[in-house]
Amino acid sequence: MTKLASETRAWLEATGFAVANEAPWLEALTHGSFNGGANSASEADYQRLEFLGDRVLGLSVAAWLYSAGDAPEGRLSQRLNALVSGATCARIARDIDLPDHIRLGKQAREDGGADSDNILGDVMEALIGASFIEHGYDVTRDLIYQLWQSELSGDSGKAKHPKSALQEWAAGNRRAMPNYEVIERSGPDHAARFTVQVSVHNVGQAEGVASSKGEAEKRAAQAFLEEYG
Known part of the structure; x- marks a missing residue:
């Protein structure tokens, strides 16, 4: 053995x-x-x-x-x-x-x-x-x-959702709430691609692209935080 x-x-x-x-x-x-x-x-x-x-x-x-x-x-x-x-x-x-x-x-x-x-x-x-x-x-x-x-x-799994984090950032910096807009939708229904733009008045804007509107909003919020946060 x-x-x-x-x-x-x-x-x-x-x-x-x-x-x-x-x-x-x-x-x-x-x-x-x-x-x-x-x-x-x-x-x-x-x-x-x-x-x-x-x-x-x-x-x-x-x-x-x-x-x-x-x-x-x-x-x-x-x-x-x-x-x-x-x-x-x-x-x-x-x-x-x-x-x-x-x-x-x-x-x-x-x-x-x-x-x-x-x-x-x-x-x-x-x-x-x-x-x-x-x-x-x-x-x-x-x-x-x-x-x-x-x-x-530690902090494993504690990270805030990017949309929540962006909303808190805007409130903490006395800015207008983020505005999300679908600026492009492409592809067939079973393989759609959404491009979402998030903007904060007098600060800037960022985009996210994904196969669902929600995920595209999340990516846009993350991109905004990385650029302006």
């Missing part, structure tokens, strides 16, 4: 992942490309544990956000999506030196798989799944809070 490399087991335990049965941890760290090896065809990869870990992470972070204040559902969802995103998981994976311990096939490693946001995010969730299998929800939740501490206390 394949065993964890001694340095990988030591790294897991130093990071907070207590290892009892090595099997789920091996699975969590194994990318599908690794199974191309002649002696590893029977080894499972991380996908099933990633599926489980994704749900454990989501529940843990949602519970933290609910307990942390009385923000409305929309803002909670915005923060949740940011905190459990693949990019956030990959960032934490790099912080704990996970890339050094992923079991990748030769070609996948040469192609940069150990630094792929997708792979790092998935393996991070798979490790959470392995922890849940080994130690249950409470232990895993507490470990997530430890690993995500800087993210939870």
Whole structure:
């Protein structure tokens, strides 16, 4: 039976992942490309544990956000999506030196798989799944809070919508409220393109282009803030 490399087991335990049965941890760290090896065809990869870990992470972070204040559902969802995103998981994976311990096939490693946001995010969730299998929800939740501490206390997902930010900017600078106008619509209904211009009297104007009017307004507001904010 394949065993964890001694340095990988030591790294897991130093990071907070207590290892009892090595099997789920091996699975969590194994990318599908690794199974191309002649002696590893029977080894499972991380996908099933990633599926489980994704749900454990989501529940843990949602519970933290609910307990942390009385923000409305929309803002909670915005923060949740940011905190459990693949990019956030990959960032934490790099912080704990996970890339050094992923079991990748030769070609996948040469192609940069150990630094792929997708792979790092998935393996991070798979490790959470392995922890849940080994130690249950409470232990895993507490470990997530430890690993995500800087993210939870930071600004992930707190950014205001550009239209709200522009309205606040105008009010704070005693300017007229922003005015949005569709100045061009092109393309068929199933692939329409909207160009929206936002203007603030005696300040300036900016444009945004997108496949929906709302998204074009958002981009126009962001462009205005970048130019005049």
